Amino acid sequence: MNELTIELSDCSGKHLYEQIYEYIKREIVEGRLRTNEKLPSTRALSLCLQVSRSTVSLAYEQLLAEGYIDAKRGSGFYVCKIDGLYRTKDTQQKEENIRTPEADKAKYVFSPTEVDMSQFPFDVWKKISKDILIDANKELFSLGDPQGDMELRESIREYLHAARGVNCLPQQIIVGAGNDCLLMILHYLLNKETIFAFENPTYVKAYRTFADAGFPVRLISMDESGMCVEELKQSGAQIAYVMPSHQYPTGTVMPIGRRMELLKWAGGAKDRYVIEDDYDSEFRYKGKPIPSLQSSDTEEKVIYIGTFSKSVAPAIRVAYMVLPKPLLTIYRKESRFFSSTVSRIDQRILNEFIKSGAFERYLNRMRKVYRGKHDMLLTLLRPFEKKFRITGENAGLHILLTAKEECSEQELVLKAAKKGVKVFAMEDNLIAEDQKRKRKPTLILGYAGMTEKEMKKGVELLYEAWL
Amino acid sequence: MNELTIELSDCSGKHLYEQIYEYIKREIVEGRLRTNEKLPSTRALSLCLQVSRSTVSLAYEQLLAEGYIDAKRGSGFYVCKIDGLYRTKDTQQKEENIRTPEADKAKYVFSPTEVDMSQFPFDVWKKISKDILIDANKELFSLGDPQGDMELRESIREYLHAARGVNCLPQQIIVGAGNDCLLMILHYLLNKETIFAFENPTYVKAYRTFADAGFPVRLISMDESGMCVEELKQSGAQIAYVMPSHQYPTGTVMPIGRRMELLKWAGGAKDRYVIEDDYDSEFRYKGKPIPSLQSSDTEEKVIYIGTFSKSVAPAIRVAYMVLPKPLLTIYRKESRFFSSTVSRIDQRILNEFIKSGAFERYLNRMRKVYRGKHDMLLTLLRPFEKKFRITGENAGLHILLTAKEECSEQELVLKAAKKGVKVFAMEDNLIAEDQKRKRKPTLILGYAGMTEKEMKKGVELLYEAWL
Numbered sequence: 001m002n003e004l005t006i007e008l009s010d011c012s013g014k015h016l017y018e019q020i021y022e023y024i025k026r027e028i029v030e031g032r033l034r035t036n037e038k039l040p041s042t043r044a045l046s047l048c049l050q051v052s053r054s055t056v057s058l059a060y061e062q063l064l065a066e067g068y069i070d071a072k073r074g075s076g077f078y079v080c081k082i083d084g085l086y087r088t089k090d091t092q093q094k095e096e097n098i099r100t101p102e103a104d105k106a107k108y109v110f111s112p113t114e115v116d117m118s119q120f121p122f123d124v125w126k127k128i129s130k131d132i133l134i135d136a137n138k139e140l141f142s143l144g145d146p147q148g149d150m151e152l153r154e155s156i157r158e159y160l161h162a163a164r165g166v167n168c169l170p171q172q173i174i175v176g177a178g179n180d181c182l183l184m185i186l187h188y189l190l191n192k193e194t195i196f197a198f199e200n201p202t203y204v205k206a207y208r209t210f211a212d213a214g215f216p217v218r219l220i221s222m223d224e225s226g227m228c229v230e231e232l233k234q235s236g237a238q239i240a241y242v243m244p245s246h247q248y249p250t251g252t253v254m255p256i257g258r259r260m261e262l263l264k265w266a267g268g269a270k271d272r273y274v275i276e277d278d279y280d281s282e283f284r285y286k287g288k289p290i291p292s293l294q295s296s297d298t299e300e301k302v303i304y305i306g307t308f309s310k311s312v313a314p315a316i317r318v319a320y321m322v323l324p325k326p327l328l329t330i331y332r333k334e335s336r337f338f339s340s341t342v343s344r345i346d347q348r349i350l351n352e353f354i355k356s357g358a359f360e361r362y363l364n365r366m367r368k369v370y371r372g373k374h375d376m377l378l379t380l381l382r383p384f385e386k387k388f389r390i391t392g393e394n395a396g397l398h399i400l401l402t403a404k405e406e407c408s409e410q411e412l413v414l415k416a417a418k419k420g421v422k423v424f425a426m427e428d429n430l431i432a433e434d435q436k437r438k439r440k441p442t443l444i445l446g447y448a449g450m451t452e453k454e455m456k457k458g459v460e461l462l463y464e465a466w467l
Numbered sequence: 468m469n470e471l472t473i474e475l476s477d478c479s480g481k482h483l484y485e486q487i488y489e490y491i492k493r494e495i496v497e498g499r500l501r502t503n504e505k506l507p508s509t510r511a512l513s514l515c516l517q518v519s520r521s522t523v524s525l526a527y528e529q530l531l532a533e534g535y536i537d538a539k540r541g542s543g544f545y546v547c548k549i550d551g552l553y554r555t556k557d558t559q560q561k562e563e564n565i566r567t568p569e570a571d572k573a574k575y576v577f578s579p580t581e582v583d584m585s586q587f588p589f590d591v592w593k594k595i596s597k598d599i600l601i602d603a604n605k606e607l608f609s610l611g612d613p614q615g616d617m618e619l620r621e622s623i624r625e626y627l628h629a630a631r632g633v634n635c636l637p638q639q640i641i642v643g644a645g646n647d648c649l650l651m652i653l654h655y656l657l658n659k660e661t662i663f664a665f666e667n668p669t670y671v672k673a674y675r676t677f678a679d680a681g682f683p684v685r686l687i688s689m690d691e692s693g694m695c696v697e698e699l700k701q702s703g704a705q706i707a708y709v710m711p712s713h714q715y716p717t718g719t720v721m722p723i724g725r726r727m728e729l730l731k732w733a734g735g736a737k738d739r740y741v742i743e744d745d746y747d748s749e750f751r752y753k754g755k756p757i758p759s760l761q762s763s764d765t766e767e768k769v770i771y772i773g774t775f776s777k778s779v780a781p782a783i784r785v786a787y788m789v790l791p792k793p794l795l796t797i798y799r800k801e802s803r804f805f806s807s808t809v810s811r812i813d814q815r816i817l818n819e820f821i822k823s824g825a826f827e828r829y830l831n832r833m834r835k836v837y838r839g840k841h842d843m844l845l846t847l848l849r850p851f852e853k854k855f856r857i858t859g860e861n862a863g864l865h866i867l868l869t870a871k872e873e874c875s876e877q878e879l880v881l882k883a884a885k886k887g888v889k890v891f892a893m894e895d896n897l898i899a900e901d902q903k904r905k906r907k908p909t910l911i912l913g914y915a916g917m918t919e920k921e922m923k924k925g926v927e928l929l930y931e932a933w934l
Binding site: 017018021058059061062065066067068080081082113114115117118120122125126129130133134136137138140141142143144177178180181184187188192204205208212213214225253254255256257258259260286287288290291309313314315316317334335337338339340341342343344345346394 | 484485488525528529532533534535547548549580581582584585587589592593596597600601603604605607608609610611644645647648651654655659671672675679680681692720721722723724725726727753754755757758776780781782783784801802804805806807808809810811812813861
């Protein structure tokens with residue numbers, strides 16, 4: 001080929017070299033320039049097009065870099081062999097059935113995951129954020145420690161020690177953007193054949209984090225004290241995932257006897273651990289908070305996990321995991337290459353929020369607020385007692401209603417939905433239903449995110465629906 | 468047991484009920500109160516201690532809740548059976564050999580991961596952050612869409628379309644706190660037997676994210692065009708992980724012919740995909756940026772991954788993944804339960820940074836800055852050309868030096884270290900060395916994070932060390 005009839009335009013808004021590059025590229029893609037065909041020399045083309053030689057060179061270099069043409073030393077430029085069709089789809093794609101799932105439409109939602117943000121000290125948070133931004137420098141924008149900033153880890157350690165009796169060093173803490181992230185780090189610290197035991201019912205998300213990743217899982221029955229340790233022993237599991245302070249969803253508080261049994265089980269083999277998910281332990285309305293299981297562990301057997309999602313705000317994507325020392329050693333050797341998932345500015349803001357005392361004040365305020373809602377809900381539900389047993393109270397942000405008579409959970413959920421009220425069925429938290437053991441229909445009512453007015457109206461409608 | 472001799476103190480700072488609770492708990496833990504032993508009634512104890520009956524009740528309730536004692540209806544309170552010893556370790560633990568690994572001590576570090584933050588528009592970022600904080604409300608503190616806020620995803624889509632030719636809908640984008648998080652989401656979308664193919668050498672972190680999680684992996688040789696597709700075909704892999712715009716660490720740009728071969732391979736079976744890691748494509752110093760592989764994909768075969776770590780700041784923990792529609796369908800069905808890993812405030816700030824044009828201005832400025840450093844480094848390294856071949860230039864934030872003579876990489880690294888200069892050995896990025904194919908010793912020099920002065924001095928010292 002000796003000639004390329006490229007029409008160059010000054011008003012296309014494109015550089016001359018771009019126009020040349022795009023023209024030749026199109027010719028190649030659409031097959032008008034064939035494999036091994038020779039391009040004109042830069043000199044020839046620049047003369048032909050009346051542009052500078054460097055303009056043509058730039059176009060050729062781009063084509064070279066993208067692999068459309070090849071340069072043979074002393075010989076010139078040739079079209080490369082390209083397999084398949086190169087089609088840039090410039091048309092804006094249409095959305096075909098991939099709309100984001102729509103939110104639920106019920107007016108009164110007794111959600112067990114919502115929290116009450118109406119009392120959040122936005123001004124304090126904003127003030128802290130502003131102060132930190134004023135001082136923000138290069139360092140705050142560079143990658144920090146994979147486990148999280150030491151200052152924040154020290155604050156978390158102090159808080160966990162004081163509030164939950166957790167004994168650890170800040171070096172054992174890993175900060176991450178939510179429980180999911182932290183649980184995924186565990187995937188890398190444990191053998192792929194490690195068998196996980198979960199309570200049934202359990203927090204389905206945690207279950208799926210391991211089960212869907214291919215870890216073998218076992219489901220262990222619960223009695224009124226929590227996970228049945230005898231069944232756990234039979235299961236062959238190495239890891240037991242429990243929520244001793246306030247099991248989700250049953251609300252069971254694991255008594256000290258069962259805790260010691262569980263720790264004794266873990267102590268029975270080197271590779272056994274207990275994962276303690278302490279997701280809502282901040283909220284206990286009667287007496288002192290119950291210390292964590294980790295606080296009773298003298299043999300480095302508890303992996304402790306908690307989050308600021310409920311105690312600060314769901315959008316504050318900060319959770320923490322305390323690794324027992326044997327796992328910390330593995331983490332240090334194997335998995336420190338994962339970068340931290342929380343921005344350093346956010347870590348600094350949260351750290352200040354804790355250190356300034358604002359966190360504790362907020363927790364105290366919210367304990368009162370939630371206690372008020374909790375007491376009110378129990379009062380409102382008193383007329384339900386003839387048909388339902390109410391359990392899981394005294395702690396956390398949800399309670400359970402168990403029907404005394406034969407009926408189905410879905411039926412109750414549907415009846416409520418017809419009145420515009422959303423309640424949650426226990427069966428959604430069961431991984432596999434044990435057929436032998438007849439389970440009473442149970443509903444979960446979360447109240448944290450509801451106003452008192454909404455609760456009143458919601459319970460009124462539930463009464464109409466069910467009684 | 469009929470009597471408990473508890474010494475109550477008004478000045479201990481503890482509530483009376485707490486003192487009673489702690490005394491009885493200690494008696495049980497230390498074995499002085501035995502299993503099944505009966506506690507005094509609340510009435511008897513309150514009389515004996517001269518406190519109100521409700522104070523004793525509160526202490527008993529706490530002991531009940533924690534499972535130290537049991538209430539038998541109509542009979543009273545009994546000590547529970549507790550297996551094992553309950554010891555709260557109150558002593559501050561000592562740090563035993565779990566110190567955080569220390570940072571490197573070299574004075575001139577040619578790091579391939581550092582970036583230059585000196586030009587970052589901190590003021591713009593702070594201003595945007597402040598404005599967003601002023602308007603921040605309840606909604607911004609509640610949990611957002613698991614895939615990230617739609618506004619941010621729309622901005623990312625626009626940017627990717629304009630700058631990288633990526634064709635997608637915002638519904639296909641998942642925002643996450645770093646590549647690691649996003650790659651881990653892929654674990655849940657793919658069959659556990661899925662075989663991954665990586666270039667060798669490759670980005671070791673990505674390799675380990677899959678290999679350490681138990682996915683079968685294959686290493687595929689590279690030629691001057693990138694991953695060898697013939698070898699890929701033989702490997703039986705379903706997923707090919709590539710960096711076509713600027714391979715790490717070799718700096719290879721995959722030509723269009725190889726890209727089409729790769730896409731053709733992926734099109735050959737339903738479960739085949741290409742992961743395109745476009746980690747530093749923003750920085751290309753000659754001509755136009757090379758469009759993404761995704762832009763040539765007409766069959767929904769490319770999983771596109773990128774990050775703001777290099778283009779904005781490493782501490783901004785935001786990366787994005789574009790899922791092809793078949794995988795999006797699986798994600799929608801299976802994995803939307805994972806919460807977003809980026810706080811909504813951060814998402815909003817980044818979105819404003821992009822929408823306001825500040826991002827583009829910053830990118831343009833940095834392209835100039837890095838080009839300057841890049842050109843300077845190449846000039847400084849000219850005297851090295853008698854002993855080294857210099858490659859991987861024109862794009863990205865690192866270049867390669869390949870020794871012409873026989874020597875070992877570690878030797879060169881050590882010689883540099885003795886002069887206070889840190890350079891990086893290619894072999895650290897090789898997963899398994901192919902013994903048959905003799906590889907020339909190659910060093911990686913990143914320059915983004917160095918000042919011109921540091922580069923000059925660093926290269927001077929390298930000259931002394933090596934030539």
